[in-house]
Amino acid sequence: MEASSSSAVFPAPAPIPAGVDRADWESFAWQMQNRVRDLAGLERWIEPTPDEARAVGDLARRFRFVITPYYASLMDPLDPDCPIRRQVVPSPLEGEDDAGLADPLDEVLHSPVKNVIRVYPDRIAFCVNNECALYCRFCLRKRMVGETGWSMQKRELEVALDWIAENPEIRDVLLTGGDPLIFSDDRLDWLLTRLRGIPHVELIRLGTRLPVTLPQRVTDTLCRMLERHHPIWVNTHFNHPKEITEAAAEACRRLVAAGIPVGNQSVLMRGINDDPATMKTLCEQLVRIRVRPYYCYQAQLLEGTGHFRVPIERGIEIFSALRGRTSGFAIPRFVLDTPHGKVPLEPSSLVGREGDEVVVRAWNGELWREPNPLD
Ligand SMILES: *Cc1c(COP(=O)(O)O)cnc(C)c1O
Numbered sequence: 046m047e048a049s050s051s052s053a054v055f056p057a058p059a060p061i062p063a064g065v066d067r068a069d070w071e072s073f074a075w076q077m078q079n080r081v082r083d084l085a086g087l088e089r090w091i092e093p094t095p096d097e098a099r100a101v102g103d104l105a106r107r108f109r110f111v112i113t114p115y116y117a118s119l120m121d122p123l124d125p126d127c128p129i130r131r132q133v134v135p136s137p138l139e140g141e142d143d144a145g146l147a148d149p150l151d152e153v154l155h156s157p158v159k160n161v162i163r164v165y166p167d168r169i170a171f172c173v174n175n176e177c178a179l180y181c182r183f184c185l186r187k188r189m190v191g192e193t194g195w196s197m198q199k200r201e202l203e204v205a206l207d208w209i210a211e212n213p214e215i216r217d218v219l220l221t222g223g224d225p226l227i228f229s230d231d232r233l234d235w236l237l238t239r240l241r242g243i244p245h246v247e248l249i250r251l252g253t254r255l256p257v258t259l260p261q262r263v264t265d266t267l268c269r270m271l272e273r274h275h276p277i278w279v280n281t282h283f284n285h286p287k288e289i290t291e292a293a294a295e296a297c298r299r300l301v302a303a304g305i306p307v308g309n310q311s312v313l314m315r316g317i318n319d320d321p322a323t324m325k326t327l328c329e330q331l332v333r334i335r336v337r338p339y340y341c342y343q344a345q346l347l348e349g350t351g352h353f354r355v356p357i358e359r360g361i362e363i364f365s366a367l368r369g370r371t372s373g374f375a376i377p378r379f380v381l382d383t384p385h386g387k388v389p390l391e392p393s394s395l396v397g398r399e400g401d402e403v404v405v406r407a408w409n410g411e412l413w414r415e416p417n418p419l420d
């Protein structure tokens with residue numbers, strides 16, 4: 046039988062660059078200290094196009110430009126359309142659209158206390174810090190990540206914890222940011238212990254991109270600590286199959302081995318993952334590393350990210366094309382985030398009612414009449 050492309054070595058090895066010590070490369074601290082922050086740093090990894098070089102100079106001030114060496118090593122040095130490169134290297138297109146909003150979800154309006162976002166009765170997003178390992182050009186929270194005004198002092202975390210303790214309807218707390226795994230194990234342990242001390246907090250979730258952008262952060266020590274605070278759920282953020290390397294798969298494996306269900310939230314982006322074949326590969330490779338595709342977000346109308354946006358109808362087509370053609374649990378729900386919460390974007394399979402029958406359309410276009418009398 047002919048080998049399919051998916052039977053190539055999987056997950057893809059991500060070799061340690063020549064001249065770098067293995068212990069350094071695998072150290073969270075080394076990765077953070079040696080991040081790419083300017084054009085000279087970028088030139089160690091790729092040959093920037095004149096446009097990219099100009100954008101690094103012009104736009105890096107408006108939205109921080111930082112890349113971990115690990116993630117930088119995944120970039121194609123010669124191809125400016127590389128899906129890794131496009132996520133983190135500034136593009137002049139960012140300066141062209143000023144139509145977007147800084148805070149499209151009115152998150153500031155929905156914050157009862159600083160950095161707590163509440164749009165649902167029973168759960169909150171708690172932005173515990175404003176730091177990430179690297180800064181994604183399409184980030185929804187561009188307004189706050191890397192900005193000192195949004196950082197959280199321990200005292201401010203206490204204010205948020207007090208608010209949660211005073212609101213017994215909050216049963217599910219999503220720690221996000223920034224990235225909660227930027228915290229040291231000790232700081233995170235302190236925070237989780239405090240949350241666990243609030244009896245009505247049933248679930249704690251972590252939204253983190255570090256398994257993708259700095260997988261070296263997910264150590265056994267971290268996982269042993271997280272395990273003590275179960276039930277803990279993690280959602281990470283892979284956007285393209287190229288990100289599913291051996292190192293990223295190992296980070297997810299450690300989380301799963303600690304009994305943590307790991308999900309994925311991606312963003313649908315033009316030229317990165319906006320075709321059915323790429324999306325199908327991404328989703329199938331995620332379930333191979335036991336990561337469950339959870340949401341795929343429609344990219345928001347956000348300042349400087351217009352060039353990533355895809356028409357919603359196209360997104361619906363992409364996910365319809367997966368239905369019936371891959372494992373059901375490999376298909377994420379395509380959603381639009383709004384100030385009122387997440388809204389699923391799906392074609393209706395309901396054709397209509399005909400008397401005592403309801404007519405539905407299956408994945409392959411076949412119609413089915415289901416006997417279903419009205420009461
Ligand atoms: C996404 C989100 C949640 C969690 O939503 P789920 O659909 O339960 O995953 C909670 N609060 C806010 C503000 C969110 O944006």
Ligand code: SF4
Nearest residue numbers: 177180181184223254
């Ligand atoms: S990791 Fe997440 S929060 Fe941080 S810059 Fe990227 S998209 Fe934004």
